[in-house]
Amino acid sequence: MADFITTSQKPSDSRGSSSTLMTETLQVLKEIVPPELQNPRVGIICGSGLSGLAASLRQSVLVQYEKLPGFVQSTVPGHKSALAFGLMGSGAGIPVVAMLGRFHPYEGHKLSSVVYPVRVMGAIGVKDIFITNAAGALNPALAVGTIVVVHDHIALPNLTGMNPLLGPQIDPSFPRFLPISDAYSRSLRKLVFHAAHQLSMNRDALAEGTYAWVSGPTYETPAEGRFLRAAGADVVGMSTVPEVLAAREEGMNVLVLSLVTNAVVIPASYKSVREEVETEIAGNLIEPVIDEKVSHEEVLALGKMKGDLMKSLVAKVLDLLPPPV
Numbered sequence: 001m002a003d004f005i006t007t008s009q010k011p012s013d014s015r016g017s018s019s020t021l022m023t024e025t026l027q028v029l030k031e032i033v034p035p036e037l038q039n040p041r042v043g044i045i046c047g048s049g050l051s052g053l054a055a056s057l058r059q060s061v062l063v064q065y066e067k068l069p070g071f072v073q074s075t076v077p078g079h080k081s082a083l084a085f086g087l088m089g090s091g092a093g094i095p096v097v098a099m100l101g102r103f104h105p106y107e108g109h110k111l112s113s114v115v116y117p118v119r120v121m122g123a124i125g126v127k128d129i130f131i132t133n134a135a136g137a138l139n140p141a142l143a144v145g146t147i148v149v150v151h152d153h154i155a156l157p158n159l160t161g162m163n164p165l166l167g168p169q170i171d172p173s174f175p176r177f178l179p180i181s182d183a184y185s186r187s188l189r190k191l192v193f194h195a196a197h198q199l200s201m202n203r204d205a206l207a208e209g210t211y212a213w214v215s216g217p218t219y220e221t222p223a224e225g226r227f228l229r230a231a232g233a234d235v236v237g238m239s240t241v242p243e244v245l246a247a248r249e250e251g252m253n254v255l256v257l258s259l260v261t262n263a264v265v266i267p268a269s270y271k272s273v274r275e276e277v278e279t280e281i282a283g284n285l286i287e288p289v290i291d292e293k294v295s296h297e298e299v300l301a302l303g304k305m306k307g308d309l310m311k312s313l314v315a316k317v318l319d320l321l322p323p324p325v
């Protein structure tokens with residue numbers, strides 16, 4: 001069994017993963033987590049309302065974030081603040097580590113803190129990372145409840161200076177200019193569709209699409225929704241992309257599953273107030289404008305409703321993973 005303290009020491013940098021900090025984090029994990037679970041192959045990040053994903057972990061050990069140097073607290077309802085180590089999948093199972101609760105920049109966390117758990121996953125030997133999230137549908141063909149296998153992203157924050165990889169190189173062996181045209185592993189994406197087939201999932205329950213990352217915490221205006229849709233995004237959310245970039249830099253294979261929890265309200269055109277007033281003045285009936293609003297409660301409710309499906313899908317993908325090389 002490899003000692004994870006030795007696997008990935010990072011030099012000091014401005015993103016918070018100084019070698020001292022990482023050594024301290026790994027030391028705490030070594031003290032709490034039994035040796036057979038210390039080097040998980042798979043990392044899972046549970047999105048809003050999806051922490052139940054880890055309920056099927058066997059021999060599980062929870063490590064509260066407050067015990068881990070470098071970890072902040074998750075402050076969003078539907079997110080816990082603990083790492084779960086255990087075995088998942090059928091048979092002997094595969095050792096996994098799951099983040100029950102993630103960090104978002106809108107909570108006030110620095111990007112280096114947001115991705116620190118992914119750095120830790122890299123340091124303990126995680127090869128494949130499964131990142132889940134709750135997202136709003138921009139593509140009208142995506143019904144609420146659909147699970148979207150993400151194959152690409154649009155990250156306006158990355159393009160405008162909010163990229164977690166900004167700053168001195170965290171490890172001299174990492175590329176300075178990371179190509180991310182292949183960020184979303186094709187073979188893992190294919191495994192999800194094989195898994196769905198084996199679970200006899202309805203064809204419409206699973207789709208493919210592009211995730212737009214926005215900073216939040218506001219949801220989109222109709223014009224922003226139209227803009228992101230026109231740019232080619234299918235779903236939108238406030239997380240995931242920083243984790244994807246850090247995971248790719250760490251050399252992990254990335255799978256992202258977005259649960260569509262709501263439709264982003266994007267009416268095809270703006271309903272003119274002038275026309276409405278003129279209609280009123282003319283004494284004619286007006287069609288009421290329905291003011292639909294998304295809420296985090298709705299997002300969490302959907303997570304609860306579809307949590308078991310997401311769990312079965314992830315467990316089946318774990319079963320289908322090829323043996324490590």
Ligand SMILES: O=P(O)(O)O[C@H]1O[C@H](CO)[C@@H](O)[C@H]1O
Nearest residue numbers: 047048133134237238239299
């Ligand atoms: O992306 P996750 O963490 O799943 O949560 C999504 O749901 C929250 C908004 O309801 C935002 O945090 C958004 O990013």
Ligand SMILES: Nc1nc2[nH]cnc2c(=O)[nH]1
Nearest residue numbers: 134135136236237238299
């Ligand atoms: N930005 C954004 N994030 C979400 N997370 C869940 N639903 C949504 C949404 O509609 N917009």
